[in-house]
Amino acid sequence: DAGVIQxxxxxxxxxxxxxxxxxxxxxxxxxxxxxxxxxxRGLELLIYFNNNVPIDDSGMPEDRFSAKxxxxxxxxxxxxxxxxxxxxxxxxxxxPIGGGWNTEAFFGQGTRLTVV
Amino acid sequence: AQSVTQPDxxxxxxxxxxxxxxxxxxxxxxxxxxxxVQSPGQGLQLLLKYFSGDTLVQGIKGFEAEFKRSxxxxxxxKPSVHWSDAAEYFCAVGSSGGGADGLTFGKGTHLIIxx
Numbered sequence: 335d336a337g338v339i340q341x342x343x344x345x346x347x348x349x350x351x352x353x354x355x356x357x358x359x360x361x362x363x364x365x366x367x368x369x370x371x372x373x374x375r376g377l378e379l380l381i382y383f384n385n386n387v388p389i390d391d392s393g394m395p396e397d398r399f400s401a402k403x404x405x406x407x408x409x410x411x412x413x414x415x416x417x418x419x420x421x422x423x424x425x426x427x428x429x430p431i432g433g434g435w436n437t438e439a440f441f442g443q444g445t446r447l448t449v450v
Numbered sequence: 451a452q453s454v455t456q457p458d459x460x461x462x463x464x465x466x467x468x469x470x471x472x473x474x475x476x477x478x479x480x481x482x483x484x485x486x487v488q489s490p491g492q493g494l495q496l497l498l499k500y501f502s503g504d505t506l507v508q509g510i511k512g513f514e515a516e517f518k519r520s521x522x523x524x525x526x527x528k529p530s531v532h533w534s535d536a537a538e539y540f541c542a543v544g545s546s547g548g549g550a551d552g553l554t555f556g557k558g559t560h561l562i563i564x565x
Contacts, residue, residue, distance in 0.1 A: 377555035439553060441493040
C-alpha cells in the first residue's frame with residue numbers, strides 16, 4: 335500500500351479564496367483524521383470520521399472549515415474563505431477501527447498551506 | 451480531558467551520546483501512548499507504542515520507551531544517537547488505542563545532533 339496520500343503537497347492562495355485539501359486513506363482503514371500543525375499550537379485534531387461518518391468535529395476552528403468523506407477512499411477538507419491565520423500544515427491520518435495492538439494512526443506527508 | 455506535556459522544546463545531543471526525551475500525560479483511564487517522529491517536510495512516522503503489558507517497549511530505529519504509571523510518564527530513549535535522528539519528536543496519548551477517536555499530541559521536542 336502506498337500509505338495515506340495527500341494532495342496537494344503545497345498550496346499558496348490569496349486571502350478569501352476557497353481551498354480544498356484532499357486525502358486518500360489506506361485501503362481497509364475505517365477511521366480518518368484531519369490534523370492541523372502550527373508552531374504556536376502544535377498538532378491539533380480538527381475532525382475525524384468512522385466509516386465515512388463524521389464523529390467529532392469539535393476541533394474545527396470555524397464555520398469556514400468543512401470536511402467530507404463521500405466514500406471510504408476519499409476525504410476533503412475545505413476552507414472557504416481562507417484567511418492568513420489558516421496557514422499551517424494539514425495532515426490526514428487513517429487507522430483501523432477498534433482497540434488493540436494494531437490500532438495506530440498512519441499519517442500522510444501533509445499539505446503545507448500558505449494564505450497570503 | 452487527556453493532555454500531553456513535552457517539557458523540552460529543544461534538545462541538543464552529541465552524536466553517539468545517549469538520549470532521553472521526556473513526556474508526561476494526563477488521562478483518566480489506562481492510556482494508550484505513542485511516540486512519533488517527524489523529519490523535515492515529512493509526515494509523522496510511528497516509532498513505538500504502548501497499550502499494555504511490559505512497560506518497556508522497543509521501537510524502530512533503536513528507540514525504546516518506558517511507561518511509568520506512578521509518574522504519568524512515557525520517556526523516549528536511545529543509547530547512542532546518529533546524525534539522522536535529528537528531527538521533531540511527538541508524544542501522543544489516545545483512548546481506545548488511538549484509532550477510534552484520535553490522538554492528543556504534545557507540542558513536540560526538536561532534537562539537534564551535534565557532530
